[in-house]
Amino acid sequence: MMSEVQTKTTVRVRLNVNGAVHELDVEPRWLLSDVLRHQLGLTGTHVGCEQGVCGACTVLVDGKPERSCLMFAVQAEGHEVTTIEGLTPADGLSPLQEAFQEHHALQCGFCTPGMVVTAAALLRDRPNPTEEEVREALSGNVCRCTGYQFIVDAVLAAAKEGRS
Numbered sequence: 001m002m003s004e005v006q007t008k009t010t011v012r013v014r015l016n017v018n019g020a021v022h023e024l025d026v027e028p029r030w031l032l033s034d035v036l037r038h039q040l041g042l043t044g045t046h047v048g049c050e051q052g053v054c055g056a057c058t059v060l061v062d063g064k065p066e067r068s069c070l071m072f073a074v075q076a077e078g079h080e081v082t083t084i085e086g087l088t089p090a091d092g093l094s095p096l097q098e099a100f101q102e103h104h105a106l107q108c109g110f111c112t113p114g115m116v117v118t119a120a121a122l123l124r125d126r127p128n129p130t131e132e133e134v135r136e137a138l139s140g141n142v143c144r145c146t147g148y149q150f151i152v153d154a155v156l157a158a159a160k161e162g163r164s
Contacts (some may be wrong), residue, residue: 002026013077017042018022018086026073033057033068036083041128044084044113048142055141059083060094060113087120096120096158114141119155128159 010025017040024039036042036059045068048056052067059068060082068081087094093101096116106112115138122129122137131139134155135148143151 011074013074015040015073015076015081016079017075017081018083019080024073028072030072030073031077032059032071032073032081035073035110036068036081044088046110046113048110053142054111055114055118056109056111057139058117060086060121063121065121082117082119087117094120095161096123096155099154099158100151101160103150103157105146105151106152111141111143111145115143115151117148118157119151122157123155127162129155131156144146 008027010027012023012025015022015024015035017036022040024035026035026039033045033047036045037047045059046056047069050053050069052070055067057067057069058065060066061071061076061079063080063082088097094116096119098117100106100112100116105115118138118141119134122134126133131152134152138148138151
């Protein structure tokens with residue numbers, strides 16, 4: 001009996017991630033989250049549910065929060081992708097990240113990158129959100145540790161102080 005040999009087909013993509021262009025060979029089935037983590041070493045993008053429900057893999061695509069576990073890497077070609085690493089200054093934390101730290105808005109930290117990415121987009125578009133708007137914006141991000149109040153407090157404090 002003859003066995004069939006399966007060959008993997010890759011395509012070359014140019015991804016603009018955190019302001020840097022990367023040319024990569026990827027299989028068309030590879031998810032953006034996996035390419036970010038395993039090809040580019042950007043491990044701040046966490047993978048939780050792999051169904052787009054938890055929000056841990058949230059990145060900005062052309063400035064809009066998107067679930068990187070629901071997007072193929074080839075779909076990101078021609079778009080600007082920003083991860084938590086792209087929002088974090090080289091010399092420390094962003095003001096929003098500092099607010100998360102000051103308000104104890106993280107515990108295990110697994111959801112934190114997705115929360116910060118989502119909150120950064122909110123504060124960019126709505127510099128002075130209400131508590132209800134913060135809760136609505138973060139409603140797609142699951143945290144199993146904090147109970148959300150400290151996260152909401154941190155985002156509101158960052159907004160109040162003009163820190164995004």
